[in-house]
C-alpha cells in the first residue's frame with residue numbers, strides 16, 4: 001500500500017515537474033534576450049561619461065554662475081553696505097593689547113574688498129556683529145559675505161532693530177549653507193517676511209561650536225526698499 005502511494009506520488013511529481021519545467025523555459029529565454037540587449041547597450045552608456053573637455057566646460061559654467069550671482073548682489077539697487085560695525089570679540093583682543101587692524105570689525109564696512117573681521121573664538125559661546133546702515137528700509141533680506149565660507153555654517157540668528165531701538169528676531173535656527181567652492185567668498189543669504197517696521201541696523205549671531213574655527217566676515221549687506 002505504502003509502495004503504491006509512493007509510486008503514485010513519484011508519478012504525480014514527474015508529471016507536475018514535467019509541466020512546470022516547460023513554463024519557466026519561456027520567460028528564461030526572454031530574460032536572456034533582455035540581458036543580451038543590456039549588455040549590447042552598455043558600451044553606449046560608457047560613451048556618455050563626460051570627456052575632459054566637457055568637465056572643464058562644466059567647471060567654467062559654474063564659475064560663470066558664481067560671477068553672475070555675485071555681480072547681482074554687489075550691484076543690487078536695493079542693497080546697502082554697513083556704515084558702522086560693532087563686534088562682540090575680535091581676534092587677539094584677550095592679549096592685553098589692541099587687536100591688529102587687519103582683524104578689526106571696521107573691515108566689515110562697505111562692500112566686499114578682501115579686508116575682513118575675525119572673531120576670537122573657534123568653538124566657544126556665541127559672537128555677535130551689529131551693523132548700521134545709512135538709510136532706513138523695509139528689509140526683506142540680509143547677505144553676509146564670509147571669506148572662504150569660514151563661519152557660514154554657524155550663523156544662528158538675524159535681528160533687525162526698530163525705530164524704538166528694540167531688536168526683533170527675523171530668523172533663527174541652524175544654517176543650511178555650506179562653503180561655496182566656486183569662489184573665494186561664500187554668501188550667506190537669508191530671506192524673511194517684511195516686518196511692520198523699518199530698520200537701519202542688523203545684528204547677526206554666530207554659534208561658534210556649530211562650525212569650528214575662526215569666523216571671517218568681509219561685508220554685511222541689508223536689502224530692502
Ligand SMILES: [Ca+2]
Nearest residue numbers: 107113115218
Ligand atoms: Ca571688507
